[in-house]
Amino acid sequence: MTKWFERFDRSERPHHKHIASLIAQGLASGELQPGDKLPTHRALADELNVTVGTVTRGYAEAEKRGLIVARTGSGTFARSSETEHDAEFGIPPESEAPGAINFALSYCIPAYREQALAESLQSLAQDPKALHDAVSYQPQFGLERHRRILTEWFEHWGQKLDPEETLITLGGLHSVHIALQALVRPGDTVASASLTYPGIIAATRQQGLRHCALEMDAEGIRPDSFEALCHQQCPQVLYCTPNQNNPTTACMGYERRQALLRIAARHGVWILEDDIHLVSADERPPNLVEMDPERVLYISGCSKVMAGGLRVGVLRGPASLMGRLGDSLRSHCWMAPPLNAEIACRWISSGRANELMRWQRGEIGHRQALAANILANYTYQAQPYGFNLWLHLPEPWRPNEFVAACEREGVLIRSGEPFAVGRSPVPPAVRLCLSAEAHRETVEKGLRTVESLLKEQPPAAPNTI
Ligand SMILES: Cc1ncc(COP(=O)(O)O)c(C=O)c1O
Numbered sequence: 405m406t407k408w409f410e411r412f413d414r415s416e417r418p419h420h421k422h423i424a425s426l427i428a429q430g431l432a433s434g435e436l437q438p439g440d441k442l443p444t445h446r447a448l449a450d451e452l453n454v455t456v457g458t459v460t461r462g463y464a465e466a467e468k469r470g471l472i473v474a475r476t477g478s479g480t481f482a483r484s485s486e487t488e489h490d491a492e493f494g495i496p497p498e499s500e501a502p503g504a505i506n507f508a509l510s511y512c513i514p515a516y517r518e519q520a521l522a523e524s525l526q527s528l529a530q531d532p533k534a535l536h537d538a539v540s541y542q543p544q545f546g547l548e549r550h551r552r553i554l555t556e557w558f559e560h561w562g563q564k565l566d567p568e569e570t571l572i573t574l575g576g577l578h579s580v581h582i583a584l585q586a587l588v589r590p591g592d593t594v595a596s597a598s599l600t601y602p603g604i605i606a607a608t609r610q611q612g613l614r615h616c617a618l619e620m621d622a623e624g625i626r627p628d629s630f631e632a633l634c635h636q637q638c639p640q641v642l643y644c645t646p647n648q649n650n651p652t653t654a655c656m657g658y659e660r661r662q663a664l665l666r667i668a669a670r671h672g673v674w675i676l677e678d679d680i681h682l683v684s685a686d687e688r689p690p691n692l693v694e695m696d697p698e699r700v701l702y703i704s705g706c707s708k709v710m711a712g713g714l715r716v717g718v719l720r721g722p723a724s725l726m727g728r729l730g731d732s733l734r735s736h737c738w739m740a741p742p743l744n745a746e747i748a749c750r751w752i753s754s755g756r757a758n759e760l761m762r763w764q765r766g767e768i769g770h771r772q773a774l775a776a777n778i779l780a781n782y783t784y785q786a787q788p789y790g791f792n793l794w795l796h797l798p799e800p801w802r803p804n805e806f807v808a809a810c811e812r813e814g815v816l817i818r819s820g821e822p823f824a825v826g827r828s829p830v831p832p833a834v835r836l837c838l839s840a841e842a843h844r845e846t847v848e849k850g851l852r853t854v855e856s857l858l859k860e861q862p863p864a865a866p867n868t869i
Contacts, residue, residue, distance in 0.1 A: 408435045409443070412452045419454055423462025427471050431482060438845075442472060442480040505850035508816035510650070510708075510791055511840040513764050517711040520760065524750035538743040544734040545726075546572030550745040554718055557752045558704065561761070562685020564694070565702070570720045571729055572740045575712075576680040577603040579703040579719035582736065584611055584641065586721075586728040587674050587701075593639040597625050598828035599820055601650045601678065604643045617825035622785075624654040627663040634671035642668055643676045646692055647683040651823045651835035652794045653785045658689040665696045678703045680717075687789050698722045701729075706748045708791070709761050716740070716748040764839075765789060771838040771847050778851040782858055791839035797832045798858060805862045806834055813857060815850045 408430030409423075416422040430436035442448070445463065449456045463480055466472045474480045528534055537547060545551065551567040558565050573579045580603055588594065590612035596604055598617035608615040616637055619629035625644055633639060642664070646656040656664075668675050677692045682704050693702035705717030717740075721729050733739070751757040772786055775793055786793035797806055803819035810817050818837075820830040836854065841847050 406435065408433075409448060409451060419452075419458045420461035420465055423448075423452075423459065424465035424469060424471065427462075427466045427482070428469065431471060436482045438482055440482045442482065444479070503814065504811075505815045505846055505853070506840040507810075507836040507838065507850055507854075508818050509840045510837045511712060512708045512710075512791075513767055513839050514842050516760055516763070517713075520751050520756045521711075521747065523754065523756070524747045527750060527754075528746060534746055538741075538746050540742070542739050542742050544571070544730045544739050546740060546745055547742055550742065550749050553749040553752055554716075554745070557757065558682070558718070560758070561682055563679070563682070563691060563702075563704070565718070565720045569723055569726060570718050571726075571733055572745050573705070573717040573719050573733065574715045574737065574740050574744075575707050575717040576678065576703055576705050577607070577717075578715075578736070578740075579705070579717045580604055580607050580643070580676065580678070581611075582719055582729060582732045583676050583701050583703070583721070584608070584613070585735075586725060586732040587676075588613055588640045592641075593637050594641045594643060595630065595633055595637075595639040595673075596643040596825060597645075597649055598825050599649065599652055599823045599831075600643065600825060601645065602822045604678075605823075605825060615825055617828045620649070620652065620654065622654060623656045623660045624649045624652070625656075625660075625664060627660070627667060630664060631667050634667060634673065638671070639673055641674045641676055643678065644692075645678045645680075647679055647688045648681060648787055648790050648792075651792060651818065651820060652833075653787050653790050653792050655688065655787055661689060661692055661695060665692060665699065668699055669696065673699075675700045676703065677701065680704055681708045681789070681791070683787075683789055687787075693720065698724075701725070706757075709764065710748060710751055710757055714744050714748055716744050767844070768839060770844060774844070774848055775836075775838060775851055778848070778855050779858075782855075791837050793836050793838065795834050795836055795854075797834065801832070801858070801862055803830060803832055803834055806857070809857050809860075809862065810834075810854060813853045815853050817854070 408426050411426055427436065443451065445456050445459045448459045463472060463474065467474055471483060472480050473483055550572055551570050555565040555567045555570055573582055584607055593614040593616055594608050595616045595618055597620050599620065605615065616633055616639060618633060619626045624646065630642065646661055648655055675692055677700050679691060680703060691702065693700040702720040703717065706714050719729060768791065769788060772788055779795065782795060784793045784795040797803065807817055807819050818835045820833060824830050838847055
């Protein structure tokens with residue numbers, strides 16, 4: 405059989421692009437199979453009678469197109485048929501946690517961002533007014549133009565927000581801090597689900613607040629538990645993630661939302677609603693902020709849908725709280741950097757943000773389908789749009805033992821421990837995040853490792869008396 409490089413034609417120029425095209429053709433024709441090792445740079449240079457530098461540039465071009473992967477110390481390998489699509493979205497060639505499959509961190513799929521950033525920086529460099537705004541102090545709420553573009557985009561995805569009631573922050577976690585600082589004083593009480601986003605646990609600790617855990621069921625926070633707490637402890641704030649609990653993925657139905665709002669209204673409790681994943685309107689009941697805008701502060705942002713590194717969040721509060729929220733933000737950082745918001749707004753205005761959001765949602769759907777297939781014999785909870793799944797461990801696995809066993813096999817996952825408020829019990833389950841890895845094949849490999857461990861017995865416990 406002809407080898408892919410034997411079709412090298414010296415008259416095709418530039419040579420490095422020609423080499424990349426030959427690799428693409430080799431993959432398309434099946435001469436090159438995913439995982440095949442490519443010749444070393446020196447060996448191919450000798451074979452084609454070109455310089456080593458030409459081959460290096462050829463491989464770099466092929467890697468940029470997502471056709472091959474270079475692994476330090478082991479060589480260069482052909483990638484799978486997903487690669488053309490991956491290349492289109494600029495997926496980086498290697499895992500962010502070298503050597504391990506990362507199911508531990510809730511990142512958006514690491515694809516496409518660098519390209520979108522480069523484009524927006526180039527267009528920004530041609531826009532003197534925007535450059536001036538980006539280097540100047542601005543009002544603490546953020547530039548009016550940025551708030552308008554961001555809120556219009558949120559509306560496009562189903563969450564109507566008034567720009568006058570919206571602040572630009574440094575991300576979801578910053579919004580949590582700003583809101584708490586505006587609403588509570590040290591010693592006050594915040595309530596949340598017993599398993600919740602670790603950022604709120606850290607924030608309440610840091611601000612010297614009491615954090616009370618509410619019991620949960622398949623829809624998240626149980627209203628009877630919230631009602632009982634309101635009678636006993638008079639919490640000032642209820643923090644919740646109605647569309648997707650972290651880590652259990654529980655989503656509240658409409659009636660559950662109504663019940664919690666009714667209790668909060670009866671006892672005068674503010675609600676901090678965290679929708680950082682920006683779940684679109686067709687995938688959920690109405691958000692709490694739509695049902696009771698005077699009581700609910702709403703958090704979302706660009707971290708899980710554009711890029712975590714942009715640090716662009718939004719915090720929406722009722723008009724009556726805007727002064728306090730603005731003061732709180734100003735005392736933290738004066739204002740969120742307008743440059744970050746400018747970039748996010750350029751992604752939105754150019755259509756990149758929507759493209760990315762649609763692609764990510766489609767890819768998450770594929771990954772959830774993969775999990776449904778591989779973990780078909782096990783019980784877990786997940787949302788079709790969600791990054792995570794909450795896997796119930798079969799007897800006799802204990803969560804920390806299973807986390808350690810997965811790590812030994814090169815897969816990083818989380819038990820419920822970091823999500824537990826105070827000394828709330830941790831159920832025998834683990835969280836797998838399917839979005840932190842760039843490639844679907846890596847996710848598949850990790851899921852297969854997890855599945856094969858589930859079938860095994862944990863290592864024997866050391867004898868003790
Ligand atoms: C529920 C929830 N809220 C907020 C955040 C933090 O968002 P950001 O990175 O924008 O601070 C996370 C991050 O994983 C999260 O899971």
